[in-house]
Amino acid sequence: MRETYIPQEIEPKWQDRWERENLFKLRGNGEKKYILEMFPYPSGKMHMGHVRNYLIGDVLARYYRARGFDVLHPMGWDALGLPAENAAIKDGRHPAERTRENVAAFKAEMKSVGYSYDWEREIATCDPEYYRWNQWFFLKMREKGLVYRRQNRVNWCTGCKTVIANEQVKEGLCERCESPVEKRLMPEWAFRITKYSQRLLDNLDQLTEWPDRVTSMQRHWIGRSTGAEIVFEIDGKPGVSLTVFTTRADTLFGVSYVVVAPDHPLMAHLVTDETREKIAAFADEMAKQAAAQKKDEEPEKLGCFTGAYAVHPFTGKKVPVWAANFVVSDYGTGAVMSVPAHDQRDFEFAKKYGLPIHTVIAEAGQAPRDAAALTEAFADDGVLVNSEAFTGMTSADAREAIAKALAEKGKGGPVVTFRQRDWGFSRQRYWGTPIPVVYCDKCDPNHEGISVPESQLPVMLPKIDVTKVLTGRGEPPLAKVPEFLHTTCPLCGGPARREAETMDTFVDSTWYYARYLSPHLTTAPVDAETAKRMLPVDIYVGGPEHAVMHLLYFRFWTMVMKEMGLVSVEEPVKRLITQGIVNGPDGRKMSKRWGNVVSPRDIVSKYGADAARTFVMFAGPPEKDIDWSDAQVEGCARFLSRIWRLAFTHQKSARFAAPLGNEAGKALEIRRRVHQTLKTVTEDIERLSFNTSIARIMELVNFLTGVKPAGDAEEAAMAEAMRLLAAMISPVAPHIAEEISEAYGAADCLQIQGWPAFDPALAAKQSAKYAVQVNGKLRGEIEVPADMGKDDVLAAAKADAKIAPHLAGKTLKKEIFVPGRLVNFVAV
Numbered sequence: 001m002r003e004t005y006i007p008q009e010i011e012p013k014w015q016d017r018w019e020r021e022n023l024f025k026l027r028g029n030g031e032k033k034y035i036l037e038m039f040p041y042p043s044g045k046m047h048m049g050h051v052r053n054y055l056i057g058d059v060l061a062r063y064y065r066a067r068g069f070d071v072l073h074p075m076g077w078d079a080l081g082l083p084a085e086n087a088a089i090k091d092g093r094h095p096a097e098r099t100r101e102n103v104a105a106f107k108a109e110m111k112s113v114g115y116s117y118d119w120e121r122e123i124a125t126c127d128p129e130y131y132r133w134n135q136w137f138f139l140k141m142r143e144k145g146l147v148y149r150r151q152n153r154v155n156w157c158t159g160c161k162t163v164i165a166n167e168q169v170k171e172g173l174c175e176r177c178e179s180p181v182e183k184r185l186m187p188e189w190a191f192r193i194t195k196y197s198q199r200l201l202d203n204l205d206q207l208t209e210w211p212d213r214v215t216s217m218q219r220h221w222i223g224r225s226t227g228a229e230i231v232f233e234i235d236g237k238p239g240v241s242l243t244v245f246t247t248r249a250d251t252l253f254g255v256s257y258v259v260v261a262p263d264h265p266l267m268a269h270l271v272t273d274e275t276r277e278k279i280a281a282f283a284d285e286m287a288k289q290a291a292a293q294k295k296d297e298e299p300e301k302l303g304c305f306t307g308a309y310a311v312h313p314f315t316g317k318k319v320p321v322w323a324a325n326f327v328v329s330d331y332g333t334g335a336v337m338s339v340p341a342h343d344q345r346d347f348e349f350a351k352k353y354g355l356p357i358h359t360v361i362a363e364a365g366q367a368p369r370d371a372a373a374l375t376e377a378f379a380d381d382g383v384l385v386n387s388e389a390f391t392g393m394t395s396a397d398a399r400e401a402i403a404k405a406l407a408e409k410g411k412g413g414p415v416v417t418f419r420q421r422d423w424g425f426s427r428q429r430y431w432g433t434p435i436p437v438v439y440c441d442k443c444d445p446n447h448e449g450i451s452v453p454e455s456q457l458p459v460m461l462p463k464i465d466v467t468k469v470l471t472g473r474g475e476p477p478l479a480k481v482p483e484f485l486h487t488t489c490p491l492c493g494g495p496a497r498r499e500a501e502t503m504d505t506f507v508d509s510t511w512y513y514a515r516y517l518s519p520h521l522t523t524a525p526v527d528a529e530t531a532k533r534m535l536p537v538d539i540y541v542g543g544p545e546h547a548v549m550h551l552l553y554f555r556f557w558t559m560v561m562k563e564m565g566l567v568s569v570e571e572p573v574k575r576l577i578t579q580g581i582v583n584g585p586d587g588r589k590m591s592k593r594w595g596n597v598v599s600p601r602d603i604v605s606k607y608g609a610d611a612a613r614t615f616v617m618f619a620g621p622p623e624k625d626i627d628w629s630d631a632q633v634e635g636c637a638r639f640l641s642r643i644w645r646l647a648f649t650h651q652k653s654a655r656f657a658a659p660l661g662n663e664a665g666k667a668l669e670i671r672r673r674v675h676q677t678l679k680t681v682t683e684d685i686e687r688l689s690f691n692t693s694i695a696r697i698m699e700l701v702n703f704l705t706g707v708k709p710a711g712d713a714e715e716a717a718m719a720e721a722m723r724l725l726a727a728m729i730s731p732v733a734p735h736i737a738e739e740i741s742e743a744y745g746a747a748d749c750l751q752i753q754g755w756p757a758f759d760p761a762l763a764a765k766q767s768a769k770y771a772v773q774v775n776g777k778l779r780g781e782i783e784v785p786a787d788m789g790k791d792d793v794l795a796a797a798k799a800d801a802k803i804a805p806h807l808a809g810k811t812l813k814k815e816i817f818v819p820g821r822l823v824n825f826v827a828v
Contacts (some may be wrong), residue, residue, distance in 0.1 A: 001651060001743040005644035007608025007637075011735040014749075015114060023751050024065075024116045026072055033069035034534050035061045036513055038542030038550070039076045042102035043083035046109040047597035048628060049582040049590035052616045056579055056690075057541045058115045059617060062731040063685050065116070066755040072534055073116055074516040076123035077103050080131070081505040082160050082176055085431040089470045094463075095431045099126055109600050114609045114734055116751075121519050125508035130515065131433040132458030133525035134507050138436055139451050141560060146192045149448060152424055153263065153330050156184040162428040163188065165504075165549065172290075183263075183287055189426040189435060189501070193556045197222050197418040199570075200555055209575035211623070214547045221548040223419020228403035229412040230337060232258055232310035235318050240269045242310060242321070242335045245417050249406075250398035253387040254339040254360035256350065258310045258321045259303070261329035262286045270321055272307035279304055279323055286325045301326050301349050313411035314388060324349065330421065340377065341369075347377040360386050361395060423553065425504040430470060430477035432502030434459040440489035440496040449499065453490050459498070476500040509550050510557035513537055513572060524566070531567045536574050541622075544578040551576075577688065580625040582616075590628065598628055610733035611637035617690040617732050639698060640736055643729065646704055647722050647740045653709065654744040656716035667713040673703050674721045675762035681728045682758070690732065697728055719744060727756050772797045773824040774806040782823075790817050797823045 018024065037057040040050060054075075061073040077099075084095040091098075103124060110117070123130055141147045154163045159179025163186065168175050193200075201222045204215045227247035234240040242258060260270070262283035271279050282304040289299060303324035310321050326345065327336055340350035340357045350357055361382040362368040368385045369378060381395035390398045400414075407413030426435060436452035436459045444450050452459055462484040464470070469477045478484055479500035489496040511525065517534050518527035542550075558572040581589050584596030591597065603612045614636040619626035663671055677700040684693035704725070709715045723744050730737035730750045741750055765786040770793060772780045780802035784793055794815055797803055807827055814826035 001644075001648055001739060003645075003648055005641045005736070007610055007640075007735065008605070010739045011112075011114065011604075011609050014735045014738045015111060017738075018116070018749065018751075021749065023749060024061075024071075024073060024118045025120070026118070027070045030068060030070040032072065032534055033061075033064045033539075034072045034537045035064065035539045036072075036074065036516075036537050036541070038540070038546070039078050039509070039512060040106060041078045041081060041083065042099060042106045043081075043087070044102060044592050045597075046106050046600055047590055047592070048600060048603065048612070048616070049597070051113060051600050051612065052582050052626070053541060053543070053579055054110065054115055055113070055613055055616050056577060056622050057539065059613075059685070059690060059731040060539055061116050062734060062751065063755065065751050066727070066730070066753070068754060072121075072516070073118060074121040074123075074519075075110065075115070075117040075119070076121075076512060076516065077106070077125065078505065078509055078512075079103065079124045079126035080432050080508055082162065082429060082431070085429055085470065086160065086177065088431075088466050092466055094466055096126065099124075112604050112609060113600055113612065116734075121516050123512065123515055123519050125433075125505070125512065126431075128458040128460050129522075131508070133511075133515070134433040134503060135436040135452070135457050135459060136454065136525065137507075137511070137557075137560075138503070139454060139457075140564060141191065142451055144560075144563075146195065146560065148190055148192065149187060150190050150422075150424075151185060152188050152190070153183050153185050154188060154424060156182045156186070158182060160429070163424065163426070165506075183290070188424045191423040191425055191556075193423045193553075194418060194420055196556050196559055197224070197420050198416075199559060200420075200552065203555070203571055206571060207573075207576070210573075211544065211576060211578050214544060214551065214576060214578060217547040218552055221420060221552065225417050225419070227415065227417070228399070228406060229333075229415045230313060230406060231411045232313065232319075232335075232337070234270065234321070235309040235311050237269055237308070240266065242266065243333045243412070244335045244337045245332050245415065246337060248339070248342070248395075248399070249402040250381075250384060250387075250390075250393075250395040251339040251342045251360055252312075252337070252402055253314070253384075253390070254341050254358045255312060255319055255337045256340060256356040256358055257319050257338045259324045259327050259336050259338055259349075260306070260321060261327045261334045262304075262323045262325065263329050264323070264334045265329065267306070267323070270306040270308040275305065275307035279306055282323060289325070290328075299325060301345065301352070303349060303353060313406060313409060320355070322353075331419075332417070341371055341374060342377055342379055344377045344379060347374070358386065360384060364394075423504075423556075425507055426499075426501040427504055428476040428501055430461070430464065430502065432505060433507060434461060434478070434484075435499040435501055435503060437499040438487055438489060438496040439499070440492065440494060442494055443489055443491045450489065450491060450496070456490070476502075478502070506550060506553050510554040511561065513540075513554070514558075514561065514567060526561070526566050528566055528568075531569075535567055536569045536572055539575045539577060540573040541577045541579060543581075577622055579622045580620070583625060583627045585628055585630075587627070603633060607633055607637040608640070608735070610640055610736050614640065614694065614733050618694045620691055622688055622690065639701070640733060642701055642705065643725065643740070644736060646701060647726075647743060650709070650715075650718045650722060651743055653715040653719040653722070656712070656719045657745065658716070659720050660713050660716045663713055663717060666707070666710070667717040670704070670707060670714065670717040670721055671759075672762050672766070673700060674717075674724050675758045676765070678724055678728060678756060678758040679763040682755070685731065693728075694732060697725070700725065724756055726750065727753070768820045770797065770821065770823050772800065772803050773822070774803065775826060776824065779803050779806050786820075790819070793817065794823060797825075 035057050037054045061071050065071040079099050084099050088095040155169050157164050157174040159177040169181050174181055228249040230244050232242045303322045306321045306323055308321040309318040338346040340346040341359045342361050357371040359368045359371045362385050363382050384390050384393050384398050403414040437449035439447050462481050469480050485497050487496050487498050514526040517530045521527055554572055559570050561567045562570050584590040586596045588594050615633045677696050680696050681693045709718050726737040726740040767783050768786045769783050782797055782800050784796050810827035812827050816824035
């Protein structure tokens with residue numbers, strides 16, 4: 001090896017060799033380890049924020065590959081979606097052109113950083129060979145009743161001109177383009193994910209290696225509630241009724257009004273001639289306020305009387321029906337019963353609008369509270385009063401009894417509900433998977449849609465003139481392409497028109513992890529036998545912001561694939577790692593939106609890939625945010641230069657293939673320090689503490705730098721140290737590690753050599769340090785043999801020159817001993 005460390009020379013050399021030798025492919029034998037990072041959306045150039053996500057997985061892939069595992073570590077491109085389409089509108093270029101250019105640039109950057117991907121498994125969701133299977137899944141899931149067409153109130157982005165998910169609306173604006181979002185009633189295709197709500201919830205208990213915050217967010221999002229449905233008929237409107245869900249059926253006899261969403265679908269049956277215009281104006285105003293509402297903002301509770309009355313299912317009494325802004329039509333049933341004496345929100349609303357208040361729950365052993373004197377609602381459980389046959393029951397017993405009685409009367413009954421809603425996935429854009437459906441007036445008079453035969457898949461995106469198709473408002477872009485839109489009916493052969501909407505790009509990412517297993521298979525989306533061996537994904541790395549969208553959707557999709565016989569697992573991922581963000585030089589999240597991105601190409605060109613990799617892994621634990629620092633990258637480059645100089649300085653010791661044995665003195669000290677470091681580095685990587693593993697290596701380098709070998713034993717020990725140092729640093733800084741390994745006689749790459757085993761005898765600590773306290777205050781520190789027993793450690797502590805004066809003349813009341821760490825004497 002040459003004297004000067006020049007990463008720009010050695011890094012391409014090793015990247016070429018890895019590729020020539022196909023080091024990163026599955027061997028097909030041994031214990032498998034499937035390591036995956038969430039694939040990128042190639043909407044622009046790669047930056048150092050991306051580098052961190054993929055680097056966490058790459059370090060683990062290199063480590064486990066060296067440990068002898070058969071590692072699958074693929075990469076692909078989440079290539080369809082709005083950003084590419086919006087960019088195409090802006091610059092007049094087809095989204096496919098821009099996407100292919102971005103993919104090529106991204107891939108080149110990834111290779112320059114030294115990621116260990118099997119590029120023969122590369123996929124891109126914009127390829128017809130990929131999205132044909134999205135369409136195939138659509139057909140199969142429709143056959144199973146998991147796909148259907150519905151009318152739904154959706155979020156319409158006025159800028160992107162498409163439907164977006166609730167999670168993509170931030171303070172009334174689209175998170176992508178920051179245009180206002182409106183609520184619109186539109187037809188859409190939906191997946192019946194709610195059929196799997198209970199399984200999605202139950203299986204969270206199995207995901208013991210997922211972060212608690214992710215599983216907690218999914219539990220909340222699924223939102224299981226046990227309660228009762230109650231049917232309130234509308235007075236004077238035969239056949240018209242409102243259904244509410246409540247977890248507090250015990251308060252039913254305290255209902256004094258019912259509230260519906262301002263845009264409730266039954267509103268036309270509720271209003272009177274006198275209230276129709278007023279309710280319409282109220283609904284419009286509430287919609288405007290809701291669109292402008294900021295996140296976590298609590299709006300003032302506002303209401304308007306509809307003119308209708310609901311009939312109590314037990315007493316027959318009539319209670320007014322109000323429209324209010326705290327009820328929304330697309331959550332629950334869009335209607336709630338209001339019990340102001342026992343719900344604070346209802347209480348405040350009743351006080352504001354002068355509505356009646358009835359006490360029906362009393363504290364156990366207490367007289368009922370006077371409704372007229374209430375200053376706040378009593379919302380706890382208690383004993384029922386003023387509740388006919390249920391008076392005297394506890395709340396818990398009454399909930400069960402009232403639900404049962406409602407069922408017997410045909411007015412509702414016990415029910416389990418979920419907060420989770422079905423997944424509306426149709427989008428009014430071009431750059432997505434075409435939905436494989438046609439409409440024929442003859443065969444499909446109700447326009448429910450006729451599925452395209454499997455033999456006609458893929459339904460391909462047509463080539464378009466961007467300036468004509470993607471601009472302007474109104475109909476979806478594909479509706480403006482006659483050669484795509486007009487087709488023949490697969491049933492009668494007559495004229496038909498294709499569905500002009502495309503699929504939500506979250507469909508693309510629900511199953512991509514399985515496509516990597518057999519990316520070139522043409523007869524099925526995934527080879528079931530390969531899936532049986534390789535799934536689930538062992539380690540999945542990505543951002544926590546995907547907790548209730550992608551990470552929930554692909555769990556659902558995996559359950560469906562198992563039912564289809566495509567996979568043998570119900571959960572796609574065993575261990576989930578959610579990484580923190582990289583903040584740019586200005587302190588904000590690194591993003592092209594803020595113009596604060598740092599290019600990997602620039603860093604690699606200046607400092608080398610290994611320096612960039614070392615900084616990212618040393619800057620903090622994977623789950624924590626880190627701040628970008630050019631100075632710290634430069635510091636990491638200097639650290640690698642020190643390793644290089646160390647290896648160069650002792651290169652003559654490479655003539656020793658192994659330690660000589662029976663070492664003593666300095667040679668023994670060298671071997672102990674190296675094997676102790678190897679042990680802790682191995683343990684740190686296993687527990688994802690990459691930053692501390694690098695710190696251990698830095699400490700070892702500091703020690704070795706001061707060693708001047710004298711004699712064969714010390715030189716042989718130093719040769720072993722350099723070989724083990726190269727292996728230890730290789731997952732993080734693989735290029736310099738390979739160069740040192742080769743200089744010290746290795747013919748094979750480190751991934752083939754394997755991860756070294758530490759010698760337990762050498763790795764064992766020779767001494768232990770104890771902090772010694774007297775009455776909780778630190779008074780000194782002792783160092784004793786690591787195997788010294790408790791009594792001897794206590795005796796050594798008492799005899800220490802710094803500790804003894806603090807114990808003199810006092811009586812010991814207690815001796816606290818923490819092995820290997822702490823001694824505390826309680827003395828008076």
